[in-house]
Amino acid sequence: MSNISSRRAFIGTATKLAIAAPAMLAVPFHANDAESLDDWLEMQGVGSLADSRPHDVVARDESYWARVRRLYNLQPDVLNLDNGWTNPTPGSSIDELARSSRRLEGLPAEHLPGMWEKISTTTLRTSLAKAMNVPGSEIALLRNATEALDTVLLGIKLNPRDEIVCSRHDYYAMLDALEQRSSRDGVVLRIIDPPIPATSMDAIVSLYKNAITSKTRLVLLTHPSNLTGQTLPVKRIADLAHEAGADVVVDGAQSLGLLEDPVKSLNCDYYGASAHKWLGTPVGLGVLWMRPDKVDKVWPLIPPMPTEKGMARFEWLGTCPEYINVASLPALALHDQLGAGRKAARVHYLATIVRESIATSQPHARFYASGPPGMTLGLTTFEIPGIDSAKAQAELRKKHGILVQAMTAIRSDPRIKGIRVSPNVYTSADEVRHFATALKAVARTAESA
Secondary structure, three states, rough: OOOOOOOOHHHHHHHHHHHOOOHHHOOOOOOOOHHHHHHHHHOOOOOOOOOOHHHHHHOOOOOHHHHHHHOOOOOOOEEOOOOOOOOOOOOOHHHHHHHHHHHHOOHHHHHHHHHHHHHHHHHHHHHHHHHHHHHHEEEEEEEEEEHHHHHHHEEEEOOOOEEEEEEOOHHHHHHHHEEEEEEEHHEEEEEOOOOOOOOHHHHHHHHHHHHHOOOOOEEEEEOOOOOOOOOOOOHHHHHHHHHOOEEEEOOOOOOOOOOOOOOOOOOOEEEEEEEEOOOOOOOEEEEEEEEEHHHHHHHOOOOOOOOHHHHHHHHOOOOOEEEEHHHHHHHHHHHHHHOOOOOOOHHHHHHHHHHHHHHHHHHOOOOOOOOOOOOOOOOOOOOOOOHHHHHHHHHHHHHHOOOOOOEOOOOOOOOEEEEEOOOOOOOOOHHHHHHHHHHHHHHHHHHHO
């Protein structure tokens, strides 16, 4: 095994080799380099995406989002309405991924540490922190939301019989981590059983209020649920948890990139998310945030060097493909110009069309989240009574070239057996309506079978 004892110690010596060719580490632009981004957009024939109009006006401007679509290398024979799984990354990030991976794999002993020191821990950290509206010193760069959240769920210091409040609609990997924590350490899980759909935000608050006790030490909140699309009144629940002396950890995988102040507005203590969902980076970038006064309460998943302090304690992962971080910069730059507010307005507009189109063509469809504003973001999950959702999903893909997600065989809540639809910002309104037409055909075929 190598005697490299620390990622940063390794960086400190090896960067001297890589720094001899700084141009080799250049990327087209990053989130704080608006001039380079504008130049690149002009080269793509798109022009600046800055727009002073209100977000709800831009959300309905199909010509604007058609320009955005030109920045992606989408598979032309598939209408992708499963962006809640993972967003495609823009073509500029794909190009940089190819360049940086060739560079790194050609001479990894030099370029691996150089990419970390010159881009990942500097430029990328700044760009990602900007998207989260937090200081760069308060985040750890990881590989996905599961790794980020498991760091907290498995690492926070708890005693036997301490209680953790969670929900049947939390992400399965987080529930698996909590089940392991319960078996290993004797902590007690108080699992909320939400109604489908929840009638109001007040009703959701009441569920958590009844579950939080003087023994509660941690509350997990998924915002929104990947299963139902239901958002949570996170700040109100967090206030209740803090009054009881409990900490709050938020799974922001489905909202990072769609909220203008995605962390501090929630009043949470810990926050984990993936950048490869609504921020649109290449697959393999996650982030963990903690309040500075909470850092010492959590054990890292992988032990760091004793000299590591602050959030750096959670970044020791061994050797990693740093070119993913490099290739994330163009995607973050694009996000920065579009803005979370504008993106959220667009996906909400499209989700409204999804819901209305389904309700029109399938009057008996049952939606898993209520329709009032604020109850959902970009995900719409529904079921049609008498229709097998898994078979409907397969038919949509095979016969109509439409990709959606079948939310079936859910261990934590067998009641869920629907279809999840998640357009991207560049999905056209006509494509969403085409989906509803295809769904009607699939349902008619299933009913006549």
